[in-house]
Amino acid sequence: MLIGILSDTHIPDRAYSLPKTIFDIFSTVDLIIHCGDITDREVLxxxxxxxxxxxxxxxMDYLDLPKKEILNIDNLKIGVIHGDIIYPRGDLLKLKLLAKEMGVDVLISGHTHIPFIEKRDILLLNPGSPTVPRCPLKSVMTFDTENKEAKLIIIE
Known part of the structure; x- marks a missing residue:
């Protein structure tokens, strides 16, 4: 299964709309995961x-959404969180320990606005932000669960 992943869109409080290229990038995915800080139901x-x-x-969300999800896809347990419970923000060791607590093979988070793909015994993914990054790159991610392959996609 091909999954499109994004986080921290902050619409309309920090950006006006999603970049149109996201719709092209995600036009072939089977599932989209949004890791929070959506801030407007229209984005979803x-x-x-x-x-x-x-x-x-x-x-930053007022939407009635769960704080975490665990998905079973292609013999993988995939955890999804926003990441605001991790301090310092984006700490890889704490993310790995949380993933172990959750019993997942892959943990997808946001909150940092900085993308990463960290392959340890647990795969840690963060798509960054397509609207308000904390690095020079606006980004989203795709994850092929069959091949266990994550790709960072830079939005120009």
Whole structure:
């Protein structure tokens, strides 16, 4: 299964809209995961026009969403969180320990606005932000569960 992953869109409080290229990038995915800080239901509605969406609640969200999800896809247990419970922000060791507590093979998080793909005994993924990154790159990610391959996609 091909999954499109994004986080920290912050629409409309920090950005006006999703970049149009996201809809092209995610046009072939089987599932979209949003790791929180959505801030407007219209973002999820527009993504749901493409395919099914799983979303978790970020620290800036008022939406009625779960704080975490565990998905079983292609013999993988995939955990999804926003990441605001990890301090310092994005700490890889604490993310790995949380993944072990959750019993997942892959942990997908956001909150840092900085992308990473960290392959340890647990795969840690963060798509960064397509609208308000904390690095020079706006980004999303795809994850092929069959091949266990994550790709960072830079949005120009």
């Amino acid at each position: 509605d527009s993504l749901e026009d493409l395919t099914n969406v799983v979303a978790v609640k970020g620290n």
